[in-house]
Amino acid sequence: MPHPGGEYNAPRDAFDLYTPRFVKGKGVDKMGLCPICIEPPERGGEGKKVWLAMKFSAFNYHMQYHHGISASTGRPLSPPIDFRVVTRPSPRKAERAKVKQGKCHKCRSWIAVETVKDIDVKVKELFWWKHAVACHGASVLVGGVFEEDDVYEVLRKAHEDTA
Ligand SMILES: [Zn+2]
Ligand SMILES: [Zn+2]
Structure with a gap:
């Protein structure tokens, strides 16, 4: 995948689906790249660069109400029980x-x-x-939101070691 532009921005951890991995601009002009839309369709994304203003909630609104990703946890919002x-x-x-x-x-x-x-x-x-x-705030239903493959196992172990 070609570099999308902007500067690298570190997520909270590998399971953080909210934080943009790339940002550009400063202050009120700061934009974040949606980390989900940029993924190819076979990985659940749209293969599109979607830059959104970080101020005035455009990025926040898109992540929470287009993708259902919680700003406070970086995880998918828990479904009804x-x-x-x-x-x-x-x-x-x-x-x-x-x-x-x-x-x-x-x-x-x-x-x-x-x-x-x-x-x-x-x-x-x-x-x-x-x-x-x-x-919900920081409250998340336990388990089941990530595909638990070999990559997941490696990341989970690394996450436990640093937590
Ligand atoms: Zn998006
Ligand atoms: Zn409730």
Whole structure:
């Protein structure tokens, strides 16, 4: 892969999916390269250079609400621990009669995970991610977000040694 430009920026650790690996510009003009979009499609990315302003939340918004990566942990936002569908008492026209909810591991509340409007949305997980960002903080459901191959094992051991 050719150098994307900018300067190298160290992540918190090898499992940090949030921190840009490359940054450019200074102060209010500082931009970060999305570390996920730059990956090729076969690795879950889009093969695209996406530079986002670090100030005024553009980078933060993209990482949390386009990719579901927590700014506070650098890990994927934890999914609901359960789902249910509830019937809405008096839906208006063009609204759903039933709405899907997800249960939060942290606050134990049932959170609507879709809009009540009967429309298709671009990022389906957005409702859940908004709740997770506001609620979870440093709390992450244990395990299962990384592919646990040989590379993972090497990195995990190195991480344990420094932690
Ligand atoms: Zn991205
Ligand atoms: Zn919660």
